[in-house]
Amino acid sequence: PNDTVLTPQETARLRALDARHHMHPFSDQAALAAQGARIFTRAKGCYLWDSEGRRYLDGMAGLWCVQVGYGREELVEAAARTMRDLSYYNTFFQCSHPYATELAARIAEKTPKGLDYVMFAGSGSEANDTALKMARFYWTARGEPNRQWVVARVRAYHGVTLAAASVSGLEPMYAQFGNPVIPTLRMMAPYWYGPGIEGGMSPDEFGLTAARQIEKAIEAAGPGKIGTMIAEPIQGAGGLLIPPDTYWPEVQRLCAEHDILLIADEVVSGFGRTGHWFGSQLFDIQPDIMTMAKGLTSGYVPMSATVMGPKVADAVRNAGTEVAHGYTYSGHPVTAAVALANLEVIEREGLVERVRDDIGPYFQEQLRTLSGLPHVGEIRGVGLLGAIELVRETEPRRFFDPLGRMGLAVRNHATANGLIMRAVGDTLILSPPFVISHAEVDELIALARKAILAGADDYAGGRIQGLPR
Numbered sequence: 001p002n003d004t005v006l007t008p009q010e011t012a013r014l015r016a017l018d019a020r021h022h023m024h025p026f027s028d029q030a031a032l033a034a035q036g037a038r039i040f041t042r043a044k045g046c047y048l049w050d051s052e053g054r055r056y057l058d059g060m061a062g063l064w065c066v067q068v069g070y071g072r073e074e075l076v077e078a079a080a081r082t083m084r085d086l087s088y089y090n091t092f093f094q095c096s097h098p099y100a101t102e103l104a105a106r107i108a109e110k111t112p113k114g115l116d117y118v119m120f121a122g123s124g125s126e127a128n129d130t131a132l133k134m135a136r137f138y139w140t141a142r143g144e145p146n147r148q149w150v151v152a153r154v155r156a157y158h159g160v161t162l163a164a165a166s167v168s169g170l171e172p173m174y175a176q177f178g179n180p181v182i183p184t185l186r187m188m189a190p191y192w193y194g195p196g197i198e199g200g201m202s203p204d205e206f207g208l209t210a211a212r213q214i215e216k217a218i219e220a221a222g223p224g225k226i227g228t229m230i231a232e233p234i235q236g237a238g239g240l241l242i243p244p245d246t247y248w249p250e251v252q253r254l255c256a257e258h259d260i261l262l263i264a265d266e267v268v269s270g271f272g273r274t275g276h277w278f279g280s281q282l283f284d285i286q287p288d289i290m291t292m293a294k295g296l297t298s299g300y301v302p303m304s305a306t307v308m309g310p311k312v313a314d315a316v317r318n319a320g321t322e323v324a325h326g327y328t329y330s331g332h333p334v335t336a337a338v339a340l341a342n343l344e345v346i347e348r349e350g351l352v353e354r355v356r357d358d359i360g361p362y363f364q365e366q367l368r369t370l371s372g373l374p375h376v377g378e379i380r381g382v383g384l385l386g387a388i389e390l391v392r393e394t395e396p397r398r399f400f401d402p403l404g405r406m407g408l409a410v411r412n413h414a415t416a417n418g419l420i421m422r423a424v425g426d427t428l429i430l431s432p433p434f435v436i437s438h439a440e441v442d443e444l445i446a447l448a449r450k451a452i453l454a455g456a457d458d459y460a461g462g463r464i465q466g467l468p469r
């Protein structure tokens with residue numbers, strides 16, 4: 001599309017401004033400035049175009065969020081219409097509007113039974129902060145204010161606000177910003193291909209071992225301290241870790257036994273990504289609180305939600321006083337209208353069923369054709385989530401040392417060839433839009449194959465910086 005191709009001078013001008021004025025999330029700013037930002041100017045369906053006219057197949061749906069694909073007129077219309085009718089009003093005190101009310105009710109229809117009381121926010125991080133605060137509120141209301149400790153997991157990602165970062169499990173976040181503000185104990189991630197293999201366990205044995213770490217956390221914290229656990233049904237940014245079948249039933253059992261509130265972070269796994277409305281339904285989890293963002297609006301506008309089940313909802317409803325929490329943009333009319341339009345598209349086009357029965361299984365089958373390529377260790381995935389973990393040797397499994405260089409090399413080949421994948425360490429992640437066609441899945445897999453082969457070639461030739469052969 002010529003109208004979005006900028007002149008080389010204009011691209012250079014924007015890059016210079018960007019380097020000077022724009023701090024990017026999770027980026028090495030100096031390296032980025034030296035390299036120059038990639039400037040995207042257009043998106044449609046599953047494709048993006050940059051300012052130099054290069055086309056990319058977006059294997060990540062943005063940041064795991066563009067469920068319905070880019071450029072859907074209905075969502076655009078919903079935003080424009082609502083901006084004209086009610087550009088803004090808040091939901092503080094006794095105020096509401098049809099958009100927030102309808103959306104809360106629509107979400108309640110989709111969540112597991114009993115989770116039907118919704119508070120809105122603007123991002124996944126804020127939704128998790130709300131969840132953690134509501135858990136605190138619940139324990140205080142129950143007369144057990146000391147149960148402020150939270151069990152979380154290594155490799156978890158719950159966001160970057162102070163509370164959400166406290167319960168995340170990615171080390172650089174603490175190295176740079178210090179100690180968590182929420183007292184947190186972190187248990188092992190259900191990462192069978194890592195510690196499970198090292199322990200010589202079958203996936204099912206390992207699932208139980210990883211789940212039973214809750215008991216160790218309870219012991220370490222001491223009696224009457226732990227009130228809450230937070231977990232993603234499938235850990236996304238931690239490397240797409242899909243727990244063994246034994247894991248979630250045991251976690252659920254232990255939470256019930258020890259009277260621990262369970263917060264399911266559905267920011268990635270929600271809104272059809274796994275072929276179910278929520279990851280909790282895939283694993284038959286009954287959380288006390290669920291958080292969601294991303295797919296709620298397909299990323300068209302920022303919005304998130306925290307959904308409470310009866311325990312927490314009753315504490316809030318029966319507080320007998322104002323609950324001192326909420327955001328200026330909680331339930332923003334424009335974002336709520338876009339979310340409603342997004343849910344309508346997902347339902348009308350049967351996109352969740354499509355992920356479950358048609359394109360999801362096809363994607364999984366095609367993804368597995370990559371096994372047997374050099375350095376391809378484990379391939380894992382469900383629905384439209386996929387991961388390819390690269391290792392130095394597969395039998396016995398031996399990771400690259402240092403970790404991450406190979407993943408980056410392959411990801412860079414993919415980008416250069418027009419496929420956007422993400423690398424977490426040496427794991428390549430895919431999470432495409434739900435509207436991806438069979439032919440586009442074929443294209444995606446072919447481009448991934450080419451990138452893996454190119455990376456393997458670089459490694460064999462000793463051309464990956466910092467990664468000795």
Ligand code: PLP
Nearest residue numbers: 123124125157158159236267268
């Ligand atoms: N929770 C999970 C599971 C996520 O993957 C993310 C972001 O990727 C977040 C929370 C934070 O969401 P946000 O970046 O919208 O604050």
